Amino acid sequence: MAEVVSPVPGAGRREPGEVGRARGPPVADPGAPLSPQGEIIEGCRLPVLRRNQDNEDEWPLAEILSVKDISGRKLFYVHYIDFNKRLDEWVTHERLDLKKIQFPKKEAKTPTKNGLPGSRPGSPEREVKRKVEVVSPATPVPNETAPASVFPQNGSARRAVAAQPGRKRKSNCLGTDEDSQDSSDGIPSAPRMTGSLVSDRSHDDIVTRMKNIECIELGRHRLKPWYFSPYPQELTTLPVLYLCEFCLKYGRSLKCLQRHLTKCDLRHPPGNEIYRKGTISFFEIDGRKNKSYSQNLCLLAKCFLDHKTLYYDTDPFLFYVMTEYDCKGFHIVGYFSKEKESTEDYNVACILTLPPYQRRGYGKLLIEFSYELSKVEGKTGTPEKPLSDLGLLSYRSYWSQTILEILMGLKSESGERPQITINEISEITSIKKEDVISTLQYLNLINYYKGQYILTLSEDIVDGHERAMLKRLLRIDSKCLHFTPKDWSKRGKW
DSSP states (O other): OOOEEOOOTTTTOOOTTOTTBOOSOOOOOTTSOOOTTSSOOTTOEEEBOEEOTTSOEEOBEEEEEEEEEETTEEEEEEEETTSOGGGOEEEEGGGBOGGGOBOOOOOOOOBOTTSOBOOSOOOOOOOOOOOOOOOOOOOOOOOTTSOEEEOOOTTTEEEEEEEOOOOOOOGGGSOOSTTHHHHTSSOOSSOOSSSSOBOOGGGOOTTTTSOOOOOEEETTEEEOOOSOOOOOGGGTTSSOEEEOTTTOOEESSHHHHHHHHTTOOOSSOSSEEEEEETTEEEEEEETTTTHHHHHHHHHHHHTTOOSBOOOSOOTTEEEEEEEEEETTEEEEEEEEEEESSOTTOEEESEEEEOGGGTTTTHHHHHHHHHHHHHHHHTOOBEEOSSOOHHHHHHHHHHHHHHHHHHHHTOOOBTTBOOOOOHHHHHHHHOBOHHHHHHHHHHTTOEEEETTEEEEEEEHHHHHHHHHHHHHOOOOOOGGGBOOOOOOGGGSTTO
16 A cells, blocks of 8 residues: 655645744744634634755644534644635644734625625735736737748857847736736636636635545555545545546445445546556546546545635546556556637646656646547647636746757758748647747747847756656557547537
């Protein structure tokens, strides 16, 4: 049995020096003043002791979300402010710094949309900083159809790609901030009512903010969930939730799982196997034809995805499950889902690599496979926003490596500099033009030089790319893909 898999150490933590982190050796004072009722209540904020990724003690500010009493011993469920929710945990009284406790402000009972007053105490008031919009001078943005050519710069670049001048636009047309993909790239102002709806955080309640499953046993792995998932209420009190790794049905005990395995005939996900190379396979699963499996997959995935709303109506979706084969069967590694019909060119709705397989190259393999399907469909695609922090890192890395691979593979003709347009990069890779441009800006490759747009590849960027590609051992082989796209618009209710 593999040991419990925890979230990436320290993932989601803030950098040293940010507001809210209280360092030092405060000690919980049993005599410290508490609430008017004499107890710590939900909504309180105070520093809480935790270990960071460097195995050092720190005291970040946290909010008390829930309090429970077990055999006379109180436990407090805390959310570390500005940290990812997957780090939330139950802590004991000894880890609380009661000297710096902040009690929730009482809110005026104002009617809500339904005419009912709010029932949950408000959190302590935060300092609100007014956002000041800074208008920068207009800087040129490359014309998507202008050809690009090699152009040396200051002798420090190995090669450069230049685009001829086009119409100038303001620099804020395309976000260059690190979180632009997660916040501003094509996110609708209101949640969509179709597809894999981005979670509307305004409807979060105290229940869905807390992890409700302690541990999941899936095959030879035990997983520690990161987020809430709406499994049946009676299963949330169990120390371990047992899942069949082939059909993903859940059981209360090991005996229930063993009894189920004697009846379960599956040794791979249902659906069609559309790719196999070595031990890696991909299965295409129709959410309408395999509803039970699709719903169980969504429940499992919700334990590790916080940005998506769970849908029980899986009919509009296709699920692509990646597996690893051994003598016992095809074991799930990760998956992505996509809408059968997407009006916004989304080629991925949700994407997940299970924690035991993270940091091994499987995430990029899932992303590469999604774009390989887009190539067969003759479309460009983009993932549904917002991406999670780990998803954003994976996509940025994939986009960067794929685009640099194209630019470095250009060859000059007749002694002239090789030329390429952003549209051509998009067509070759099936990456949407907006993602191509934002990646070039993120890598700081775009420059304006002597009336031309040039993409300068410095020695550092080239060397870093070559080192990264040496480590990227898992790649999709298009020759092993057996996939025929369907026209879902002509299939009625799918």
